[in-house]
Amino acid sequence: MTDSRQLHFNKVAIIGVGLIGGSLAMVMREKGIAGTITGIGRGIKNLEAAKRLGVVDSITQEIEEGVIDADLVVVAIPVMKTADVLKKAAPHLKTGCIVTDVGSVKHEVIESAQTILPKGVRFVAGHPIAGTEHSGVEAAFKHLFEGKNCILTPTNATDKAALEQVKSLWLSAGSNVVLMDAELHDWTFAAASHLPHIIAYTLVNTVALAGSEGFDLLKYSAGGFRDFTRIASSSPEMWRDVCGMNKGYIMEMLDSFQKRLDVIKKCVQNSDLTTLQREFEKAKKFRDSIAHKHHEGCSHHGHGHVHGHEHEH
Amino acid sequence: MTDSRQLHFNKVAIIGVGLIGGSLAMVMREKGIAGTITGIGRGIKNLEAAKRLGVVDSITQEIEEGVIDADLVVVAIPVMKTADVLKKAAPHLKTGCIVTDVGSVKHEVIESAQTILPKGVRFVAGHPIAGTEHSGVEAAFKHLFEGKNCILTPTNATDKAALEQVKSLWLSAGSNVVLMDAELHDWTFAAASHLPHIIAYTLVNTVALAGSEGFDLLKYSAGGFRDFTRIASSSPEMWRDVCGMNKGYIMEMLDSFQKRLDVIKKCVQNSDLTTLQREFEKAKKFRDSIAHKHHEGCSHHGHGHVHGHEHEH
Numbered sequence: 001m002t003d004s005r006q007l008h009f010n011k012v013a014i015i016g017v018g019l020i021g022g023s024l025a026m027v028m029r030e031k032g033i034a035g036t037i038t039g040i041g042r043g044i045k046n047l048e049a050a051k052r053l054g055v056v057d058s059i060t061q062e063i064e065e066g067v068i069d070a071d072l073v074v075v076a077i078p079v080m081k082t083a084d085v086l087k088k089a090a091p092h093l094k095t096g097c098i099v100t101d102v103g104s105v106k107h108e109v110i111e112s113a114q115t116i117l118p119k120g121v122r123f124v125a126g127h128p129i130a131g132t133e134h135s136g137v138e139a140a141f142k143h144l145f146e147g148k149n150c151i152l153t154p155t156n157a158t159d160k161a162a163l164e165q166v167k168s169l170w171l172s173a174g175s176n177v178v179l180m181d182a183e184l185h186d187w188t189f190a191a192a193s194h195l196p197h198i199i200a201y202t203l204v205n206t207v208a209l210a211g212s213e214g215f216d217l218l219k220y221s222a223g224g225f226r227d228f229t230r231i232a233s234s235s236p237e238m239w240r241d242v243c244g245m246n247k248g249y250i251m252e253m254l255d256s257f258q259k260r261l262d263v264i265k266k267c268v269q270n271s272d273l274t275t276l277q278r279e280f281e282k283a284k285k286f287r288d289s290i291a292h293k294h295h296e297g298c299s300h301h302g303h304g305h306v307h308g309h310e311h312e313h
Numbered sequence: 314m315t316d317s318r319q320l321h322f323n324k325v326a327i328i329g330v331g332l333i334g335g336s337l338a339m340v341m342r343e344k345g346i347a348g349t350i351t352g353i354g355r356g357i358k359n360l361e362a363a364k365r366l367g368v369v370d371s372i373t374q375e376i377e378e379g380v381i382d383a384d385l386v387v388v389a390i391p392v393m394k395t396a397d398v399l400k401k402a403a404p405h406l407k408t409g410c411i412v413t414d415v416g417s418v419k420h421e422v423i424e425s426a427q428t429i430l431p432k433g434v435r436f437v438a439g440h441p442i443a444g445t446e447h448s449g450v451e452a453a454f455k456h457l458f459e460g461k462n463c464i465l466t467p468t469n470a471t472d473k474a475a476l477e478q479v480k481s482l483w484l485s486a487g488s489n490v491v492l493m494d495a496e497l498h499d500w501t502f503a504a505a506s507h508l509p510h511i512i513a514y515t516l517v518n519t520v521a522l523a524g525s526e527g528f529d530l531l532k533y534s535a536g537g538f539r540d541f542t543r544i545a546s547s548s549p550e551m552w553r554d555v556c557g558m559n560k561g562y563i564m565e566m567l568d569s570f571q572k573r574l575d576v577i578k579k580c581v582q583n584s585d586l587t588t589l590q591r592e593f594e595k596a597k598k599f600r601d602s603i604a605h606k607h608h609e610g611c612s613h614h615g616h617g618h619v620h621g622h623e624h625e626h
Contacts, residue, residue, distance in 0.1 A: 280549030
């Protein structure tokens, strides 16, 4: 069932009406997928903005109240809070209800859902690969997911019909839906996303510390550094959660990074420039191969800027 | 003397007619600063392209021959080769000749020049903060330096008139000229540029190694990673040289990075999410402050692409 005209939920509850939850609500409204949409959240200001902007029909700070009678519940909050939220919601979910999430770590979320949710409530784990530097419902826009991958990580226990409906939902949002094993997902993202974010944060703190010696060291070299460290502007809360929930694979990647770093440090210390150049060449070759494969820099959306690919030496 | 109409060299020799050397030659031609321009280099193909494109008037692979009678010699080669090139050129430079360079490390270059160049030849150390991912004369364009900083690092021994002329040259190219102590320059760039490049290379190699286990792990998460690691496409040869020539400060920064990384690793290992969040928040705050201060993403030039500032979790 990939035709959005077939897809309809009388009542949708969105727990966490931020950038992701808000944008998905906008899609459902636009496509006539939702009868009514209830926004549930902790911050009353953001909720009121969601109501005012017409992203949701009604708002509440009480999960227990908001999910009553919902046919679809979308959990779009920092991933570590998922279990707590599911616990609050569980006794109030109606039989047949579909619950889905958007968290960046999947294995532990699936385990929680299997333990917490009652029989008859159908959980589908999801991870849309989309976002901007901005957060909150005011940053939401209905095109956010267009052309982006959305990964769903069903298990053998996942209800097939529910999976199809969640898949339809993301196809309606314009996403490319990919099915993947949850463990493979968590390992992949530890390498390609979690490690880079952690390293970016670490690098920024190193440079900030050097800069605190009193000289504005970024004034003359900020471009490359800014590009490199843009992801250090991501939500600290979200990344803290990811580190907590994907600890095993992240430690594996950190250990692997440490080994490569030790090689580089030894080369610099010993002025072994031959090995150093070989390491750099390997990296350039790999980097250039992915830039080539994945159409670097061709996407743009409502939050896009124009800027040059500059290098500063 | 900041008026380019006053600035004229009968003969200019450019050693290394690549992106930087070629672009500077274009500026001198455009502004009528150079009578004739001789391009000197190792690669005959690149030299012939420089001649064909009209970037230079004549070409030679022999430094000794090319610099004869030059009033200005621009050394625009990988920085570690500077001393060798100066040694070859030195006996053939005419008295009063100005020699300048564009290397990313300054202290050691200045020491070499002071030792190697004969009395009466005036050396001015420079570092234009400009570049693209591309290299070679075919990537050169006359607007490359516009609005960019060019750092000059004169010493007490630097000839004042020569400094003024090199300053005029970069002002003619549209650059903002900054005078800075050479040691401060090298320390600053170790932190804000050399360390980030080394870390980017290291990160890319870590991820490449994980990817070599057979799964295309970047397919679903490549955007943020690509942004983060764009600088890993820089010239391995150049960065090898930088590591060789700025070893002291780079080791200092690598040690400092290691200390921050150890904190993060311990937090992840011990699930100390409070400290982790604090580290991430510190980084975000610093990163956001520089993004704000330095007009992120507003520059664009001939090599610019359009792309969104996306985050992928």
